[in-house]
Amino acid sequence: MSNYTGAVPETKRKTDWRDTAACAGQDPERWFPNPSNVAAVKDAKATCFGCPVIYQCAQGALTRGEESGVWGGLSEGQRVTIRKKYRLAQLEAPGTIRRVVNKALHAELNPTETLRDVWEKHTHDLPGGHIGWSGPTGSFSFRGIPTTPKQLAFLLDRGHKAVGIVRRTCDLVECVNPRHMLDNEERCRQKAEEERALIAALEAPLAS
Ligand code: SF4
Ligand SMILES: [Zn+2]
Incomplete structure (x- = not known):
């Protein structure tokens, strides 16, 4: 059928x-x-x-x-x-x-987005005065220019690009607080100041 x-x-x-x-x-x-x-x-x-x-x-x-x-x-x-x-x-x-x-x-x-906007968007306060970063890890590109969270922090804080490697001075690995980091130039300056202070201390007359 x-x-x-x-x-x-x-x-x-x-x-x-x-x-x-x-x-x-x-x-x-x-x-x-x-x-x-x-x-x-x-x-x-x-x-x-x-x-x-x-x-x-x-x-x-x-x-x-x-x-x-x-x-x-x-x-x-x-x-x-x-x-x-x-x-x-x-x-x-x-x-x-x-x-x-x-x-x-x-x-x-968002063609008018600035580096400051990127910073505000991806950072948050951490206990102890540290600052956390929730944006792209490692190197990322802003308008085709490669940068890292630490370089960005440094630039916004100091008003100029970091010279050489930016290193943290605090122990918190994820911290991007620009006040907790130094570039090559600042490290050299800091070292020179420490040496000067040491020499001054060694040359100072002993207190009787
Ligand atoms: S090209 Fe693709 S995304 Fe663009 S309108 Fe057509 S289907 Fe949508
Ligand atoms: Zn820190």
Whole structure:
């Protein structure tokens, strides 16, 4: 016996994240601007920033190795940098993608963010006058300039870049209190002062 019911079988395809893309139905050329056309790249990104599937889109482009166009709010150059920094397995993790995209978005949407803002955002007071750091560990980039939490602390406090290595003078490994650190120049100065004080003490007449 036939199972034919006369009804047209359900052929509707499953919905896909692309169905909700902000660029759906728009001219795809907009997302393939000349990379040197800053205004056109910005224009494409502006739509991506409000797109509900920005993470899926960025992840797809990064893991497929898309070379051209704006995908997930990321330009060609940004994707090259990200792919140099992360392994494929890392880019397949949703957590990493969120972090990577959010970081890129944050920089674009907050062009006026200053180093002081970065400091305020990532530091907190610790007992004993120490200051903790909750931002990126090790070296991180601010507008393309590499820095470390200790170098940032030093710069904001002294008003100039540290010379050589910035070392803590306190024992708390995570402390970034600029008053608890010295650069090469300050260490040399401190040592010279200690030597002068020692010589002065040795040359002083003994109190009778
Ligand atoms: S993130 Fe941008 S390119 Fe990707 S689907 Fe959304 S609007 Fe389109
Ligand atoms: Zn300290």
